[in-house]
Amino acid sequence: MSAPTPSARVTLAELAAEAGVSLSTISKVLNGRTDVSRTTRAKVEVLLDEHGYQRRGTRTPKSRLLELVFHELESAWALEIIRGVENVASENGLSVVLTESGTRHAPGPEWVEGVIARQPAGVVLVFADLPQDCRRQLESRSIPFAIIDPAGDPAPDVPSVGSANWAGGMMATRHLIDLGHTRIAAITGPADVMCSLARIDGYRTALNAAGLPFDRQLIRYGNFHVDGGRDNALELLRQPNRPTAIFAGSDIQALGVLDAARQLGISVPGDLSIVGYDDLQVARWSSPALTTVHQPLIEMAEEAARMVLMLREGEEPNNLRLDLATSLVVRQSTGPAPDAVRPLAAVG
Amino acid sequence: MSAPTPSARVTLAELAAEAGVSLSTISKVLNGRTDVSRTTRAKVEVLLDEHGYQRRGTRTPKSRLLELVFHELESAWALEIIRGVENVASENGLSVVLTESGTRHAPGPEWVEGVIARQPAGVVLVFADLPQDCRRQLESRSIPFAIIDPAGDPAPDVPSVGSANWAGGMMATRHLIDLGHTRIAAITGPADVMCSLARIDGYRTALNAAGLPFDRQLIRYGNFHVDGGRDNALELLRQPNRPTAIFAGSDIQALGVLDAARQLGISVPGDLSIVGYDDLQVARWSSPALTTVHQPLIEMAEEAARMVLMLREGEEPNNLRLDLATSLVVRQSTGPAPDAVRPLAAVG
Structure with a gap:
């Protein structure tokens, strides 16, 4: 996009002449009036765009x-x-x-x-x-x-x-590492959403800084809803060497992780720590209340x-x-890593 | 309030004369303009009120x-x-x-x-x-x-x-009675809020219809928030002959009841059934998902x-x-009444 220099600014009269319409028609299009035909409006919009027209000095100071x-x-x-x-x-x-x-x-x-x-x-x-x-x-x-x-x-x-999504991912993961967790999974949003990528990069950097391996098997991409958390958590927690902590992409996803743990008889935070993201009201309402990354x-x-x-x-x-800035809010869904992962009972 | 008959309608000119202000001042007050002194405005408002003045035929049809x-x-x-x-x-x-x-x-x-x-x-x-x-x-x-x-x-x-708050209280209670519960507590909103009274009346009527006694000890009034549910539920559930079902005044309160049950090691719905109210999104997100009264x-x-x-x-x-109309939505937080109430372990 090359914006015209101020001296090159076109007048409305010139635009009207170029479009072959009256000055009042140009003015109607600018003011969003509906009594102008769709084709005329489209033509005027194209010219406004081509000339980089920008209304000056006519702001309506009264708009409340x-x-x-x-x-x-x-x-x-x-x-x-x-x-x-x-x-x-x-x-x-x-x-x-x-x-x-x-x-x-x-x-x-x-x-x-x-x-x-x-x-x-x-x-x-x-x-x-x-x-x-x-x-x-x-x-x-x-x-x-x-x-x-x-x-x-x-x-x-x-x-x-x-x-700060990257920092959010970093803080959440560092908190879990500080609690002694070494197998930390991450469930995040769709892979084409930038915030998901930034948070996973923060997660990886925290692992690297602690000398822990980055295991692709522990990363899941899914929707930000409850089922995105539940379905991915059920898969992760049914693995023989299951993670002891899950960093979720949203508080709503974290509620799905909580539900998966309940279905499998895994106690939170005794056997599994969970970190949410966003710090919506529901993070406080949850039982146990969610440790989460506060998004302001x-x-x-x-x-x-x-x-x-x-x-x-x-x-x-x-x-x-x-x-x-994002910040970590520690509540009841995270705790020390368990000494050993107990095998799942045949439930769920 | 005695509204004047249409024939007695005062004109703006008469109002202006009575207030000792110009017609344009009256018009400014009617249109919410701020360039009128506070006292003048108050005086005109009183006259508008006394005469039951109502603008006619001057609606602004353009308002979007x-x-x-x-x-x-x-x-x-x-x-x-x-x-x-x-x-x-x-x-x-x-x-x-x-x-x-x-x-x-x-x-x-x-x-x-x-x-x-x-x-x-x-x-x-x-x-x-x-x-x-x-x-x-x-x-x-x-x-x-x-x-x-x-x-x-x-x-x-x-x-x-x-x-329909009364019907909501009735349906929730009848659902619990149908599941075999006989000791059903109710936690509701503040006693001076009409909806609380209507729902408790519906609850009582359902008990009466089933020949069950209405026990004042099982009714609690509190705020509609999580702590209103949690604190009242902790009291109710620590009673020797504790209820096997709780009808909460809101979904948020019901989350507090869930938390109380978790703290006391009481399983939901195995040992305690919970019904919420409102059917907000959070009722579906909860683990277990809440049976609740849908408020449309x-x-x-x-x-x-x-x-x-x-x-x-x-x-x-x-x-x-x-x-x-309200309606009952049955999810996972309600189930058959337990055969016997197990004594609480010394936790919480």
């Missing part, structure tokens, strides 16, 4: 809305993220507009049209990345945005907030919202990409 | 916002309710504005001012009831509203949606949102108060 858009409200993360954005919004006298739209990768086109018509103060997106056309549509209207990205790998020039979801959402409001004021954030 | 206001976003219910309101909003091309405000009983005054300025299509509130002044402020601006009320006891003339929170939120949109169109809902 901050947009938050998710692809999946039922995610276990959703509530924490909503709370963080809501905190910053209310500090600034703004209201949060919440939308569920699109896929893991991008919001749907109907959302983009809606947000242009609403002209919010800014947009916080919970997506792995933002497609180029969606990004250009926001930029051409001077609507600032930031991505909250606990999992993905957004483009480096997109404002985004994540957390509320703070991540707060930072993303602050970033948007800075951009709104015309200030550049010092860093476009921010990773907040 | 539906407001949702909570006193506590961290409630385990919050996400389900957001999802329900979001479903109906997106079906109708509306966006949801989310606010956390006030106490369990009413939203804060800053929210009321904000909502008047935003002029949304309508408001869904998650509160036990709506104070008269807040209600009047919404009515005088013709902003329709409905309450989602899983716990409280709103005034009968306030549009609200709840669920998503559908309740959808109904409240639909009620608001009907009122918006000038239609009267058939019923101002709607209780949706």
Whole structure:
């Protein structure tokens, strides 16, 4: 993408002439009005994009809305993220507009049209990345945005907030090593999700630092849900030389590991230690309560919202990409490595 | 409250004269503008209220916002309710504005001012009831509203949606009786919350119908959190003639009961059956998965949102108060009553 130099900025009148439409039509497209034909709108969008048009000096200072858009409200993360954005919004006298739209990768086109018509103060997106056309549509209207990205790998020039996944994997594994465990399995998310790779690298580095071997048989990739934890744990725990500790990719997965242990009659933490990831409320509610890696979801959402409001004021954030620290929270699901692994009784 | 007859409706000019302010000041107060002094605003609000003023024919048909206001976003219910309101909003091309405000009983005054300025299509509130002044402020601006009320006891003339708590208590208890349990304890919410009383009445009726005695010693009132379940369960289970089943007031409380059982070495469901309430995601995630009473929170939120949109169109809902059905979901935490209660080992 080559942005035009400021002196080369095109005027709306020039755009109108090039598109063969009236100035008012251009203005309607910019403001998300629906009384413009779909083809005309598409033509104008292409020209806005080609010329790297960006509205200047016409910000609507009155907008009291901050947009938050998710692809999946039922995610276990959703509530924490909503709370963080809501905190910053209310500090600034703004209201949060919440939308569920699109896929893991991008919001749907109907959302983009809606947000242009609403002209919010800014947009916080919970997506792995933002497609180029969606990004250009926001930029051409001077609507600032930031991505909250606990999992993905957004483009480096997109404002985004994540957390320290590699360090999280390292801390969890070091904690288990410190407790005397030497056969430590890891169940993580899908292999194409960046956070999974980063955490497994942290896990490997902790093993290396302790002089312990990295055994591929002890690594499992699966979904972040309960069954992803349960099914992989059942396989791992039925091995003759089973692990004495499992580092799970999410608290929800860790609940699945707990269930697998219960089904097999393996006591936690006596015979098996479990570390979760995220530190959702459910980690405290679990029995035993989960030792887990705290992912600061509320703070991540707060930072993303602050970033948007800075951009709104015309200030550049010092860093476009921010990773907040993770930390280990030790509760009841981890304990000293057992002296010997008892053979499984014929159950489950 | 005596509403004036339609013929007695006051005009804005009359109100202005009575308040000794200009017509434009009256209009500013009605539209939530902030450039009016606090005293003037208060004076005008009192007059609007006294005259039962209600804006007519000036609805802003363009409003694409539906407001949702909570006193506590961290409630385990919050996400389900957001999802329900979001479903109906997106079906109708509306966006949801989310606010956390006030106490369990009413939203804060800053929210009321904000909502008047935003002029949304309508408001869904998650509160036990709506104070008269807040209600009047919404009515005088013709902003329709409905309450989602899983716990409280709103005034009968306030549009609200709840669920069948009495039937929920009855079904849970009957399920345990059908499994052969005769000593069934109940842990429920605070005694001043209507849903707690309704569920305990349902519990008692199920016992009566089966010819079982109602034993006050087996009823506990506590908070809806994990510790409310754990602490009460520890007391109940340490009794010499301990119950073989516990009906909890929420899934979260039920997790506390599970933890108490684990601490005391009592197996679930072998020696103790547990029934939760709400059917949140965590009920499925728990190990063993919880038998629970399904409270249709998503559908309740959808109904409240639909009620608001009907009122918006000038239609009267058939019923101002709607209780949706609860249902029993049987999972792994309940089983046949044990033949005999084994004495507790000296643990915990």
